[in-house]
Amino acid sequence: MVGIGVIGTGYWGKNHVRNWKELLSEGVIDELVLCDMDKNRVKELADENISYTTNYKDLLDNNSIDAIDIVTPSKTHFLLGKEALIAGKDVFIEKPMTIGMKKSEKLIDLTEKNDSILMVGHIFRYHSGIEEVKKRIDRGEFGKIYYMATNRMAFSSPRRDMGVMYALGIHEIDLYCYLMDVKYPKKITVSFSSFLQPDVEEIASICMKFDNNVSGYAFESWISPFHTKIRDFILVGSKRSxxxxxLKPQELLLFDGTITSYQYKDRISFDITDExxxxxSIPYKEPLNEELKHFISCIKSRKQPLTDMYAGxxxxxxxxxxxxxxxxP
Structure with a gap:
């Protein structure tokens, strides 16, 4: 028996609620209670089988609730996570885990002390395309990996509570380390700019360096007027890419081609193959649904999640x- 309490039913919280409802109907969880300060909003999402409250402490005091799902503004993650852990709950926190590393460390200390599960919502590790890429990396299909690159661009209202580094760049910061099977890169360099709000960056360019001369690049922007929305990832290797x-999660593009260099007399020459x-085609599995099911599995098994508190x-x-x-560093 697993009961879930969701704190936050706003823009992204609604997607959590939708998936929790599916898991409730499938019997993966046994109870679902929603919480939001906006009574009208949370009431619309509840039904005869799903109760709601406007006070998150009602969830913490509810003995039938085993775990809390925190989908609130990032600045509230630490306080809500701390109180949920003190109440003896397992916790899922959307990324970023907290604003500031010291607060993350405090949540880790509390989780370890209580022997709880604390999972962080780094959703792209659960994307079926990334899962496929990871399998192929582990099999050595790409040969020597040269670089990874991601574009996350749109023309939309910037957030007021954080810039693109915490909102978008954190995806690549986590994902590239995961794909390279390391805790940290050797080095990160970043350039960012603020145009519309002081101290809140609207664009950022990230470069991560790993062992074996592997690089990871990312460009994050909320003010790209020629792009309705771009979300793509490429990995380039010596054998294939x-x-x-x-935005097309059921399709991957595999490029079979190479560029090799060799010494010819007093200069470097190149051979190019293009097959x-x-x-x-890959089966589509909604990443958020896979992520939440993984959380439930960890609650039951007491095993550390793929995106555990240490990764967060x-x-x-x-x-x-x-x-x-x-x-x-």
Whole structure:
């Protein structure tokens, strides 16, 4: 028996609620209670089988609620996470885990003390395309990996509570380390700019360096007027390369081609092979649904999640140092 309490039913919280409802109907969870300060909003999402409250402490005092799902503004993550852990609940916190590494460390200390589960919502690790890329990396299909690159661009209202580093760049900060199977890169350099609000960056360019001369690049922007929305990822290797369009999650593009260099007399020459692009169809699994099911599995097994609190803390640490110093470490 697993009961879930959701705190926050706003823009992204509604998606959590939709998936929790599915898992409730499938018997994956046994109870669902919603909480939001906006009574009208949370009432619309509740039904005869799902109760609601406007006071999050009602969830903490409810003995039938085993775990709390926190989908609130990032500045509230620490307080709500701390109180949920003190109440003896397992906790899922949307990314970023906290604003500031010290607060993440305090949540880790509390989680370890209580022997609780604390999972962080780094959703792209649960994307079926990324899962496929990870399998192919582990099999060595790409040969020597040269670089990874991501574009997250749109023309939309910037957030007021955080810039693109915490809102978008944290995805690549976490994901590239995961794909390279390391806790930290060797180095991160970042350049960012604020045009519309002081001290809230609307664009950022990130470069991460890993062992074996592997690089990871990312461009994050809320003010790209020629792009309705772009969300893509490519990985380039010595044997083959792959592309994910996150907006077309059932399709991957695999490029079989190479560029090799050799010494010819007194200069470097190149051979190029191009065997074309192959479309790969993969079953679509909603990443958020997979993520929440994984959380339930961890609650039952008491095993550390794929995106555990330590990964969440490291991502916050790297973002914080990038914003404060422009490089890591």
């Amino acid at each position: 792959i592309k994910i369009d996150y 074309g692009i192959t479309k790969i 803390k490291r991502a916050v640490e790297m973002i914080e140092k990038c914003l404060n110093q422009g490089h890591f």
